[in-house]
Amino acid sequence: xxxxxxxxxxxxxxxxxxxxxxxxxxxxxxxxxxxxxxxxxxxxxxxxxxxxxxxxxxxxxxxxxxxxxxxxxxxxxxxxxxxxxxxxxxxxxxxxxxxxxxxxxxxxxxxxxxxxxxxxxxxxxxxxxxxxxxxxxxxxxxxxxxxxxxxxxxxxxxxxxxxxxxxxxxxxxxxxxxxxxxxxxxxxxxxxxxxxxxxxxxxxxxxxxxxxxxxxxxxxxxxxxxxxxxxxxxxxxxxxxxxxxxxxxxxxxxxxxxxxxxxxxxxxxxxxxxxxxxxxxxxxxxxxxxxxxxxxxxxxxxxxxxxxxxxxxxxxxxxxxxxxxxxxxxxxxxxxxxxxxxxxxxxxxxxxxxxxxxxxxxxxxxxxxxxxxxxxxxxxxxxxxxxxxxxxxxxxxxxxxxxxxxxxxxxxxxxxxxxxxxxxxxxxxxxxxxxxxxxxxxxxxxxxxxxxxxxxxxxxxxxxxxxxxxxxxxxxxxxxxxxxxxxxxxxxxxxxxxxxxxxxxxxxxxxxxxxxxxxxxxxxxxxxxxxxxxxxxxxxxxxxxxxxxxxxxxxxxxxxxxxxxxxxxxxxxxxxxxxxxxxxxxxxxxxxxxxxxxxxxxxxxxxxxxxxxxxxxxxxxxxxxxxxxxxxxxxxxxxxxxxxxxxxxxxxxxxxxxxxxxxxxxxxxxxxxxxxxxxxxxxxxxxxxxxxxxxxxxxxxxxxxxxxxxxxxxxxxxxxxxxxxxxxxxxxxxxxxxxxxxxxxxxxxxxxxxxxxxxxxxxxxxxxxxx
Numbered sequence: 001x002x003x004x005x006x007x008x009x010x011x012x013x014x015x016x017x018x019x020x021x022x023x024x025x026x027x028x029x030x031x032x033x034x035x036x037x038x039x040x041x042x043x044x045x046x047x048x049x050x051x052x053x054x055x056x057x058x059x060x061x062x063x064x065x066x067x068x069x070x071x072x073x074x075x076x077x078x079x080x081x082x083x084x085x086x087x088x089x090x091x092x093x094x095x096x097x098x099x100x101x102x103x104x105x106x107x108x109x110x111x112x113x114x115x116x117x118x119x120x121x122x123x124x125x126x127x128x129x130x131x132x133x134x135x136x137x138x139x140x141x142x143x144x145x146x147x148x149x150x151x152x153x154x155x156x157x158x159x160x161x162x163x164x165x166x167x168x169x170x171x172x173x174x175x176x177x178x179x180x181x182x183x184x185x186x187x188x189x190x191x192x193x194x195x196x197x198x199x200x201x202x203x204x205x206x207x208x209x210x211x212x213x214x215x216x217x218x219x220x221x222x223x224x225x226x227x228x229x230x231x232x233x234x235x236x237x238x239x240x241x242x243x244x245x246x247x248x249x250x251x252x253x254x255x256x257x258x259x260x261x262x263x264x265x266x267x268x269x270x271x272x273x274x275x276x277x278x279x280x281x282x283x284x285x286x287x288x289x290x291x292x293x294x295x296x297x298x299x300x301x302x303x304x305x306x307x308x309x310x311x312x313x314x315x316x317x318x319x320x321x322x323x324x325x326x327x328x329x330x331x332x333x334x335x336x337x338x339x340x341x342x343x344x345x346x347x348x349x350x351x352x353x354x355x356x357x358x359x360x361x362x363x364x365x366x367x368x369x370x371x372x373x374x375x376x377x378x379x380x381x382x383x384x385x386x387x388x389x390x391x392x393x394x395x396x397x398x399x400x401x402x403x404x405x406x407x408x409x410x411x412x413x414x415x416x417x418x419x420x421x422x423x424x425x426x427x428x429x430x431x432x433x434x435x436x437x438x439x440x441x442x443x444x445x446x447x448x449x450x451x452x453x454x455x456x457x458x459x460x461x462x463x464x465x466x467x468x469x470x471x472x473x474x475x476x477x478x479x480x481x482x483x484x485x486x487x488x489x490x491x492x493x494x495x496x497x498x499x500x501x502x503x504x505x506x507x508x509x510x511x512x513x514x515x516x517x518x519x520x521x522x523x524x525x526x527x528x529x530x531x532x533x534x535x536x537x538x539x540x541x542x543x544x545x546x547x548x549x550x551x552x553x554x555x556x557x558x559x560x561x562x563x564x565x566x567x568x569x570x571x572x573x574x575x576x577x578x579x580x581x582x583x584x585x586x587x588x589x590x591x592x593x594x595x596x597x598x599x600x601x602x603x604x605x606x607x608x609x610x611x612x613x614x615x616x617x618x619x620x621x622x623x624x625x626x627x628x629x630x631x632x633x634x635x636x637x638x639x640x641x642x643x644x645x646x647x648x649x650x651x652x653x654x655x656x657x658x659x660x661x662x663x664x665x666x667x668x669x670x671x672x673x674x675x676x677x678x679x680x681x682x683x684x685x686x687x688x689x690x691x692x693x694x695x696x697x698x699x700x701x702x703x704x705x706x707x708x709x710x711x712x713x714x715x716x717x718x719x720x721x722x723x724x725x726x727x728x729x730x731x732x733x734x735x736x737x738x739x740x741x742x743x744x745x746x747x748x749x750x751x752x753x754x755x756x757x758x759x760x761x762x763x764x765x766x767x768x769x770x771x
Contacts, residue, residue, distance in 0.1 A: 041112065045103075063082075125503070233631075242411070296396070315470075323335070363409065367410035367416045544562075582699040587622045597620045666763060693710065728749070734755060
């Protein structure tokens with residue numbers, strides 16, 4: 001043993017003795033837990049070489065399980081080899097080794113040291129433990145409306161903070177409307193509820209908003225992102241597909257408040273339910289929303305594997321909140337999911353009678369015909385049907401081709417669904433995840449990871465049983481993930497910030513007890529998502545003002561403790577829809593074929609020979625959820641404002657703030673046209689500029705302007721009038737933007753000037769911000 005190592009070991013023992021004897025009572029503040037404090041350090045710095053993945057494990061040391069690490073945690077002579085190695089001055093002995101480019105900070109070493117002194121106890125990762133309803137903290141302060149407030153306030157008090165005051169009634173009406181509809185509140189709604197501040201009226205408003213069809217349209221957006229819904233196949237050709245019927249199923253299911261467990265069950269295995277309905281069969285389009293390749297050089301076997309992989313990864317992220325895809329090529333390096341277990345999950349979804357390559361335009365089998373009466377099906381129509389079998393033909397018959405076979409294409413009257421083969425495909429572990437490297441030494445049977453298995457009956461063996469396992473109340477993840485995304489939708493950030501990853505590499509919950517309380521509340525109330533939503537919306541935590549104080553900024557700059565309401569820019573869809581709604585242009589129609597609103601000229605020509613044919617009339621003004629979505633070229637306006645691109649499953653997008661966004665808001669055809677029609681409404685309301693401006697301000701902000709705001713807007717209106725009075729041609733150009741013709745009865749100068757005032761209003765931070 002080197003002198004440096006002997007010296008270091010003596011130093012560590014001395015430090016341990018110092019802690020034990022000079023500080024015989026370890027206070028609760030000093031208590032270290034494995035899940036909260038230690039595992040994140042080991043996962044980030046050690047598990048890559050000493051974790052679950054046997055393929056990359058070094059030195060025959062495994063630190064993710066105590067039974068495999070006992071010899072480095074304590075020795076008979078009282079030494080702790082783990083501590084020796086992480087504190088060593090010898091580069092050859094130090095862990096992590098310098099070659100890894102990783103190192104432990106003094107604070108991290110101190111955490112490990114205190115943990116070892118306290119016994120080095122391991123715990124199962126919090127997210128893999130079945131949630132149990134915790135006791136609600138007792139908080140002796142005013143303003144507690146339901147248990148959510150107890151959990152939030154107890155943490156604030158512990159941190160020496162107090163909650164913010166309640167937002168005014170107008171702000172709350174607008175906040176609720178934006179959160180539940182993605183739209184500003186109507187003038188009638190503002191007038192009806194802004195003067196009523198009692199809890200009963202507030203609850204009535206929530207129920208009223210949830211009862212509207214607009215609720216399902218707005219709530220469906222994050223699920224479509226998670227489900228990678230699009231109107232094209234993706235990849236280079238990115239040809240058309242027809243899945244809008246499935247999208248409408250999602251909207252209608254949310255509007256009728258389908259229980260979340262049923263919502264998941266039908267999308268994963270609705271076709272396998274006893275006496276399955278056509279609607280339940282259509283629901284399984286969730287599993288067919290993945291990209292489909294149709295290139296001439298494609299290998300069907302390879303792309304069949306990619307299709308199945310996408311289903312597994314999507315379910316892992318969207319429903320379980322895990323990065324299961326990391327186990328495709330090798331054992332997961334951070335979570336207890338082996339490559340074998342990954343392909344056991346694969347086996348559940350490997351029996352779809354599909355051809356790996358698509359038809360190059362149209363739906364890929366299996367697909368079914370949808371009755372023209374959709375979604376208003378008769379009892380006779382609402383019965384599951386047998387999809388037609390795959391029929392192959394040469395990709396380039398009569399031409400020079402490479403022999404690729406493609407399946408028949410489904411028309412726009414069809415929808416892709418799941419279906420089971422009579423004889424299941426054999427499933428093998430694929431070495432390094434490669435389709436042409438199966439390990440045929442063992443045929444794998446369907447199964448779930450041991451770390452997530454429940455004690456409820458036999459393990460799942462079919463896709464239907466797997467779906468039932470997903471929503472089993474003993475499944476530790478599904479309910480937590482669901483309520484976390486609900487929280488994220490209303491607060492901008494989930495209780496677990498990494499809503500896509502509840503594994504050991506994800507962030508710890510900011511309020512773990514509240515997360516579990518909500519998860520149990522969801523399950524014990526029939527998986528009623530609206531029940532959880534209403535609890536959140538009725539809480540004092542949600543009703544706080546978003547104003548900040550220096551103390552809150554200093555102690556909680558990211559608002560993790562929720563001492564104030566969050567404030568953030570509207571989702572890309574809600575931003576466009578809100579501006580269209582305020583102008584009176586938004587078309588109120590639920591469902592149907594995708595719309596093709598304004599796009600930059602020749603946008604599709606930039607990468608393919610497919611051209612974008614812009615819609616007409618109402619098609620230009622439908623809600624953004626109905627906008628035609630091409631994967632390789634998503635609508636630029638949406639992408640500019642951080643929408644998901646829908647190539648793959650996405651449950652969380654960070655917000656950016658760029659000059660391009662301001663330019664889009666000021667110059668985009670849709671927004672300029674919306675401004676001129678808001679101006680028409682303003683001028684129709686009153687020919688007095690003050691009253692007209694007050695009306696426009698109210699449409700966007702749900703409140704009247706302050707005097708200083710009014711003075712600035714009136715001055716701007718006068719300046720615009722002066723400008724356009726001397727430049728009538730510029731006024732005509734402004735008022736010709738967009739397809740809808742203006743009211744020629746309006747004075748040209750007045751209309752142009754008020755259009756610019758309306759554009760100014762639409763570009764105010766408050767107009768596009770969820771306060």
